[in-house]
Amino acid sequence: MPAKLSRTARGPAVTLKAAAVRRIAGRYPFGHAGDIASADAGTQPGDVVDVRDEGGKLVGRGYFNPDGATPLRMLVWEARDIDLNFYRERVRAALARREGRITGTNAMRVLHAEADGLPGVVADQFGDVLSVQLRNAGVEQHRDLILRALREETGATSAFERSDTGERRKEGLDLVSGPLWGEVPERVEFYEDDLRLHFAPLDAQKTGFFLDQRDNRRMLAGLLAPGQQFLDVYSYTGGFSLHAAKAGAQSTAIDKDSVALGVLEREARENGVSVGLRWGDAIEQLAALEKEKKTFHAAVFDPPTLAKRRDDVPRAKRIFTDGTAALLRMLVPGGHVLVSTCAHYIRVDDLLDAARVAAGAADCDAEVVAVTYQPADHPHLLSVPESLYLKSILLRKQG
Numbered sequence: 098m099p100a101k102l103s104r105t106a107r108g109p110a111v112t113l114k115a116a117a118v119r120r121i122a123g124r125y126p127f128g129h130a131g132d133i134a135s136a137d138a139g140t141q142p143g144d145v146v147d148v149r150d151e152g153g154k155l156v157g158r159g160y161f162n163p164d165g166a167t168p169l170r171m172l173v174w175e176a177r178d179i180d181l182n183f184y185r186e187r188v189r190a191a192l193a194r195r196e197g198r199i200t201g202t203n204a205m206r207v208l209h210a211e212a213d214g215l216p217g218v219v220a221d222q223f224g225d226v227l228s229v230q231l232r233n234a235g236v237e238q239h240r241d242l243i244l245r246a247l248r249e250e251t252g253a254t255s256a257f258e259r260s261d262t263g264e265r266r267k268e269g270l271d272l273v274s275g276p277l278w279g280e281v282p283e284r285v286e287f288y289e290d291d292l293r294l295h296f297a298p299l300d301a302q303k304t305g306f307f308l309d310q311r312d313n314r315r316m317l318a319g320l321l322a323p324g325q326q327f328l329d330v331y332s333y334t335g336g337f338s339l340h341a342a343k344a345g346a347q348s349t350a351i352d353k354d355s356v357a358l359g360v361l362e363r364e365a366r367e368n369g370v371s372v373g374l375r376w377g378d379a380i381e382q383l384a385a386l387e388k389e390k391k392t393f394h395a396a397v398f399d400p401p402t403l404a405k406r407r408d409d410v411p412r413a414k415r416i417f418t419d420g421t422a423a424l425l426r427m428l429v430p431g432g433h434v435l436v437s438t439c440a441h442y443i444r445v446d447d448l449l450d451a452a453r454v455a456a457g458a459a460d461c462d463a464e465v466v467a468v469t470y471q472p473a474d475h476p477h478l479l480s481v482p483e484s485l486y487l488k489s490i491l492l493r494k495q496g
Contacts, residue, residue: 109140110147124480128169143234160235166267170216184246198473204287206474212484223287227253232264255279314340321346325394335361342370349373351382383423397435404440414451421455430496437489463492
């Protein structure tokens with residue numbers, strides 16, 4: 098049975114408007130400005146507050162930042178202390194949730210923010226090295242407790258921080274990056290299946306490496322036979338390219354980040370494979386490949402976010418349509434293309450719509466072979482729709 102919620106405040110309090118109570122009491126963790134009826138005077142950004150309805154009944158407790166883009170971030174729906182034991186329990190539960198579900202690698206996401214009950218905390222572990230991102234004023238206030246819990250529960254011998262996301266600016270916080278504890282290597286090494294992978298911890302994007310495409314990388318590599326042609330569009334450091342090359346395919350990677358392509362070239366060499374590199378705008382490079390009459394047996398189209406707001410979706414769909422059409426034209430009959438988005442606002446139906454128009458433009462048809470989502474170490478909770486972000490469709494070109 099859930100704990101009975103006290104009517105007595107335990108500290109600073111925030112009162113919800115009646116219309117917001119049911120949604121937030123139903124374990125939705127975000128309270129927006131329009132949801133807040135009042136807040137106690139003197140409440141500081143990042144304070145843990147009691148959250149109650151207008152009758153005084155306790156709904157739960159959470160971080161509050163009156164100046165934040167999302168003022169309220171719920172932590173618990175009961176009366177309990179937010180202390181070291183709380184953070185230890187959350188990290189321990191996250192690790193237990195992943196046990197046995199992530200295989201063939203020593204790298205995984207340990208904490209996926211709200212989906213693991215810790216809004217604003219993202220932590221990835223690569224072997225004995227931990228990468229941590231703290232995104233809001235609440236976790237910034239509790240950084241020492243959170244870092245101690247992570248250190249004790251994961252056993253990581255070193256850690257670095259990549260709290261250099263724009264979300265911190267919206268919270269009134271400075272951007273922060275650098276070592277946290279232990280001796281952080283210049284190049285973090287980990288393995289994924291039979292690949293040895295590396296990244297520079299303070300230079301790479303986000304928390305170091307895009308772990309969320311792990312399952313899709315394996316899926317595409319499994320579709321390729323030795324000697325077949327593979328195209329990796331928006332490759333970054335080429336996780337897809339490397340897996341395909343290790344499977345014996347001839348990989349080509351496209352990206353406009355020359356530093357990332359340099360990393361990919363080194364990674365390929367160290368793994369005993371070869372990847373062709375093309376620097377430049379993805380759509381322009383696809384047009385150039387078409388003119389060169391190139392053909393491919395499989396491809397991935399995995400652009401950056403593209404839609405950070407709902408209003409961005411129509412423009413993003415046009416990019417997906419143009420890119421997918423070019424790839425379908427270059428695919429051999431029976432070839433596969435994976436179309437992927439990491440944007441929350443882009444739905445699977447948006448990808449399917451873009452692909453349908455693309456197939457018409459390419460004068461072909463395609464079978465939807467699979468629809469995939471983020472892996473188990475990036476959990477998606479029903480109560481947090483925003484925790485679903487990675488969506489992909491695998492298409493097979495009809496002969």
